[in-house]
Amino acid sequence: MALTERLQNTTEVGYWTGEIPLEYIYTYGRAGEKYYRTLRDKGTFLGTKCEACGITYVPPRIYCEKCFARLEDKYVEVGTTGVVHTFTVLYKNLDETKKDKPAMMAMIKLDNTEGGVVHYLGEIEPEKVEIGMPVKAVLKAKKDRTGSIKDIKYFKPL
Amino acid sequence: MLDAQRILKTATKVKLDDIKSGKVLSVHDKPNLKYAWDNGVAIGRYLAELKNGRIIGKRCNSCKRVLVPPRMFCELCWRPTDDWEFVQDTGTILTCVVSHVNWDASRVKKGQRYHTPAVIELDGAGKDQEAMLHIDEIEPYDIKIGMRVKAVWKEPEERIGAITDIKYFKVIG
Numbered sequence: 245m246a247l248t249e250r251l252q253n254t255t256e257v258g259y260w261t262g263e264i265p266l267e268y269i270y271t272y273g274r275a276g277e278k279y280y281r282t283l284r285d286k287g288t289f290l291g292t293k294c295e296a297c298g299i300t301y302v303p304p305r306i307y308c309e310k311c312f313a314r315l316e317d318k319y320v321e322v323g324t325t326g327v328v329h330t331f332t333v334l335y336k337n338l339d340e341t342k343k344d345k346p347a348m349m350a351m352i353k354l355d356n357t358e359g360g361v362v363h364y365l366g367e368i369e370p371e372k373v374e375i376g377m378p379v380k381a382v383l384k385a386k387k388d389r390t391g392s393i394k395d396i397k398y399f400k401p402l
Numbered sequence: 403m404l405d406a407q408r409i410l411k412t413a414t415k416v417k418l419d420d421i422k423s424g425k426v427l428s429v430h431d432k433p434n435l436k437y438a439w440d441n442g443v444a445i446g447r448y449l450a451e452l453k454n455g456r457i458i459g460k461r462c463n464s465c466k467r468v469l470v471p472p473r474m475f476c477e478l479c480w481r482p483t484d485d486w487e488f489v490q491d492t493g494t495i496l497t498c499v500v501s502h503v504n505w506d507a508s509r510v511k512k513g514q515r516y517h518t519p520a521v522i523e524l525d526g527a528g529k530d531q532e533a534m535l536h537i538d539e540i541e542p543y544d545i546k547i548g549m550r551v552k553a554v555w556k557e558p559e560e561r562i563g564a565i566t567d568i569k570y571f572k573v574i575g
Contacts, residue, residue, distance in 0.1 A: 249443055249474065249482075258446040258563075264435035269421055271428045280427050391427040 275304040278319060284391040287383050291322045291357050302357040324381040325402065326354035326361075333370045346370050352379060352399050366398030378402040444472040447486070453563035455555050459527055461485045467528030489526035491553035492574070496521045496532055500542040516542040522551060522571060538570035549573050 251257055272280055275292065282290040291300040292315035294308035301308075306316045331350035335343055348365040350373070365373060366382065379399040389395040420426045441449060444460060448471045451458040460472035464479040468487050476483050498520035502510050510516055518537045523529075537545055538554070551571040561567040 251443055251446070256446070258441035258449065260439045260441060260449075262437055262439070264437070266435050267430075267432045269428050269430050271416055271421065271426055277427055391424075392429065 274316070275306045279303050280391040280393075280395075282321065283383075283395055284389040286321065287386065287389075288321045288324055289354055289361070289381070291320055291354075291359075292316075292318050293320045294318065300357040302354050302359045302361070322354050322357055324354075324383075326352045326357075326379060326399075328365070328373065328375055328377045328379060328399075329353040329360055330375060331365065331373055333373075348373055350379075350399065352381075361396075363393070363396055364398040365400070367400040372401075442474070444474045448472050449563040449565075451488075452565065452567045453561045455558065455561070455567075457489050457491055457524060457553075459487050459489050459531070461487045467531060468526060470524055470527040470531045470533065487526070489524045491524070491555075491568075493522040493524040493527075493533075493551055493571075495537070495545065495547055495549045495551060496523050497547060498537060498545045500545075518542050518545060520545070520551075520571070535565075535568060536570045537573070539572040545573075550575050 271277070279290045282288060289302055290304055291302040292304040292306065293300045294311065294313055294315055295318070296313060297308055297310045299308065299310065300320060300322060301315070302322055304315070304319060306314065308315055329351040331348055334347045334349060337343055348368070348370055349362065350365050351360045351362050353360045361381075363381075365379070378401070380402050382397045382400050383389065384395050384397055416426050421428045448458055457470065458472060459468040459470035460474070460483040461468050462476040462479055462481070463484045464481060465476060467476075467478075468489060469476070469483060470489055472483070472486070474483060475481070498518060501517040501519070504510060504517070515538075519534055520537045521532045522535055523532045535553075537551065550573065552574045553568045554570050554572050555561070556567050556569055
């Protein structure tokens, strides 16, 4: 029992267009606020350390996910160096137009920490990027930082 | 003290001013949510006929209903529907609401008319087939269930093949 009536001509196909207005403000939360303030004011990444498990979480979490200990007074600065955990090369923009120059995005695992930061890679050709490669964050000038992930320009190879 | 109580005591109450002044950091974004929705056969014909100033439905020969807006498949009989059938642009108010708020939850301003969307059973359409449309040319609180109404159409050259080609329904008799 099939539907017998169909559109035979592609020019008859109609569509309805619309736009859903959506706008949001997202606050970073207790740990996120400290993380981005430290990045803005001191130019370094912040984590929380669970002494019992020996794990430093970056971005900071206010509870240890292994032992549920409260970590809100266990903030540690972890520096700006890490290694490429995984990466991808982008050839297209969000609207699917071609990029002039391929960009690279990577998950950076900061040294001696759990977790990571997803950001661009710079000052390197796509074919030279390797997993495990040591990198360092390049930040904007202090006066231009606003307390956001965009305060980091990119990560460059050490 | 319980941890939950400690958190409540130390919890920060964020105000919009704190965010705007940068006292509390935040991300502000406006995603681009544009869409194009395929009309399909049934709604395509429905919209085309609205442009002609007519309302069309589709009959199911099994349950004898005329589905408005038309659908290619009868959800009760679980079979394809049969014939196209025009219905009247007159009907009866099944239910109505007087809304003091706009669609974005802002309040209707003084002097502006309250919104009065109503569920209307169109003449010639099946018992449980109705359309959600606006009522006008009557004081909002004078609208009663069971009133007879008729569609007020846009001028033919203004119609674009949309449900808004019917400007509103007015009360008759």
